Amino acid sequence: MRRWAASVLLPVSLSACGGWQSTLDPASPGASNIANLWWIMFWTTGVLSTLVIGGLFYAVYRARRHARDEEGDRVGGTERGFILVAGAAMPTLVLISFIVLSVRTGASISEPPGEPELTIEVIGHMFWWEVRYPDHDITTANEIHIPVGAPVDVRVTSADVIHSFWVPQLAPGKVDMIPGRTNRTWMMAEEPGRFRGQCTEFCGVQHALMSLLVVAMPEEDFLAWISDRLPGTELDDPLELRGREVFFEAGCQSCHTIQGVSEPEFLGAPGPDLTHLAARSTLGGLTIENTRENLTAWILDPHHFKPGVRMPPSPLSGEDVGALVAYLETLQ
């Protein structure tokens, strides 16, 4: 009964999955191939396990009847034959086909469908993502912009502990980010959209809110996005100039890079590069929207939103934090 309900309801409820971090709503060839593999395995094993559990229940029914009629116990050579056919021969056939399918799927998605033109480096930090476009000299955090319709080469590593890079709708599964190693994967979006990713290797106290946004945009929009990412806006507003002073007075510059303004010297635990902060749509790795109010509250106490994050609270006066936010909002 349960089994029946499960095998009927599961596909129904799964087909309804529309979450933007869903494995069954693929938007790339890699993720689609894996989803197809799943559906083949699901229907095959679904039918087989229904038969096995049905057989078990029928066996119980028979044995109850035998108990009433004092029958049963006809133990013979047939039992061994049955066990070998059902327990060894049948699974062998199924498994061989699964292995063939698995190897074919894996081989087809191990490499991208074409030569990637764009390379992105993603470096895991506790508990955020450093994102680099080495060909364009852009460094940002927690948000990746890619052009639609072209495979993107993704190289991942970690600056501290092991993280795992996973954007279920766009990449062929996840790949671990391991300190001292660089792993490669690829992404491709077939249509424009916003796709969510999340760290999938437990990386410490704030593993839960270490999320990632991938924005897939048409080629020309992407090129425009790239060319808009220029550091070093000239400041003329006194409030913004004051904000830049606060940035140094409050010690922000010891962890945060702003190209041309702040280059932290130590190689310890850096915070996200703020050069393009205002171009990001969220703060704290998708934890909150990047609005003036949220940015102000985040600076005053990031732990309110993301407990355990490495950034300390900054007890700034309302005036100072207002100036700082005004300055940060110029960082496109």
Add this chain to the structure above:
Amino acid sequence: MTTRTADPTLHRRLSAVWAPPKGIWRFLTAVNHRVVGLRFMVTALVFLLLAGAEAVAIRLQLAQPMLGILSPEAYNQAFTMHGSTMMFLFAVPFLEGLAIYLVPLMVGAREMAFPRLNAFGYWVYLIAGVSLYGAYLFGYAPDSGWYNYVPLTGIGFRPGVNIDFWVTMITFLEVSALVAAVEIIVTVLKHRAPGMSLDRMPVFVWAILITSFMIVFAMPALMLTSLMLALDRMAGFHFFNAAAGGDPLLWQHLFWFFGHPDVYIMLLPAVGVVSTVIPVFCRRPLAGYTLVVVSALAIGILSFGVWVHHMYTVGFAFVGLSFFAAASMLITIPSAIQIFAWIATIWNGRLHEIATPMLFSLGFIVLFVLGGITGIMIAAVPFNWQIHDTYFIVAHFHYVLVGGSVFPIFAAIYFWFPKVVGRRLDERLGSWHFWLFFIGFNVAFFPMHIIGFEGMPRRVYTYLPGLGWDGLNFLSTVGALVMAGGMVVFVWNLVASWRGGAPAGPDPWGGNTLEWSTSSPPENYNFLLVPIVRGRNPLWDDPSPWEPSLETRPRWLAELSEAPDLRRDQVVTSAVTAEPEGRAIMPRPSLWPLWLALALTVSFLGAIATLYLVPVGLALAFVALVGWHWPREEKLVGYNEEEVNDEP
């Protein structure tokens, strides 16, 4: 069948020889396998309840997005302790305790091969478990998962003592598992009743024997790697530090080389329980005995070749992974053989009642099939790349481990409780326990498959709303609470039946194995006469294991039953055919096992404070070992026919 009234003189004589000491010493010096086995099981059940409480806390925190019932720190300790407890402090120790209690009774022996080692293993287990929970009480519990991956658990990222407790106490705990495995192997191979050749051994004993060999090969990998981490953390080594030329992946290889066999270490004895329970209720021998035993052996061997399937995403070449995928899928075959052997057994059997042990066995088969098929799926590398470390995996391994290990453990408790306590567990409460637990389990864990597909990762203390995870997480929490209700019924049943359950008699189920021929609970000496085994189902076979009777037995065999020198002796038989080879004198109660365990505690627990306590503890352990092995004149029991009370 023999009873003590059949030969009161022999009963009094053996009772005196095997009598435990009195008073407080009884508690501290006990070495008898039934006392130690029961202690293991009761302690493990306490840890099960603690792990269950942690699970409920976890589920409450995840019932809705962004709840604040547990802080991130508290949540991370809770999920780490839940996993560590279930793996290290519940499943394996409980099954070891069950084996320590049952194996001598099933093979017709009076005691385990090394009774003092047995007691030592228990003390180590108790101390390690209590230390971990003592640390938890003060907020210093390990907090980086039961698998404790480096470099997160290195001194640089987790400088506190939380991880130190994991590293030292888990290593210490595995000492306990290892000694239990060694003595189970020797007991099974050298103390089986005459005639119980390997092909007549009960399936449960086979399962335990294979499991014990697996422990001997798997646990050292864990002890080695946690020792390496201890050196990294406490003595400045760099085994796992990538910056200094170490490799964090080394930890994963060594851990899973232990970790995957460990899954089957929990599964195989449980499967042995089911292979014992089903034939008894179906009133017929197990179908395909040889196939079942060979399958268990195959699982034991194959399980050492699949550890990389926990590491598909670390960046290995796809070709290499495919071999591990094939090996992982291969394990399905021996598992399927066992499932169809049970179905065949039921098919041609006569099932007069579906009592609680049978209910849990049937529930086990259903859940094991469901967990098995998701296991095949995640062995497929590409699917695993997508679904690894999501809630789909949480669903899968709870189906395999709760379905595959906890359900059979409940079956075992309902099945052998009458033997251990002499009273039966209440059947009505048993059904309530089963149905609440079974339905609650499926409500809690089936939705997790879907939550995983929707992209929810494991080990997160919370999640943001709007990802489509809210409703199913709430449902899952409801299921967890229903399971908790089942556990309350179970504990109530245990307590009430222990005190006032219906008397069981020696054999309430009509069992086929030797333990059902003893009184319930068994006498201190287990068997009045050494049984002589002539088939796979000694109590169903004809003639019975008690023929020929004492008077007509050959002199040497009769003597084995009579304790002629008033020593604790038992028969030694050959490993394969169980031909009698001689007699072994078993030790008496002793305080040295406790001393040795405490001495090693000074080393292991002391290492957290300062490494200088390690040699101190080792020196104390040396003293204990000298005392343990000091040759001494065996003091004979002051035995007087008149003085010995007739009543046991």
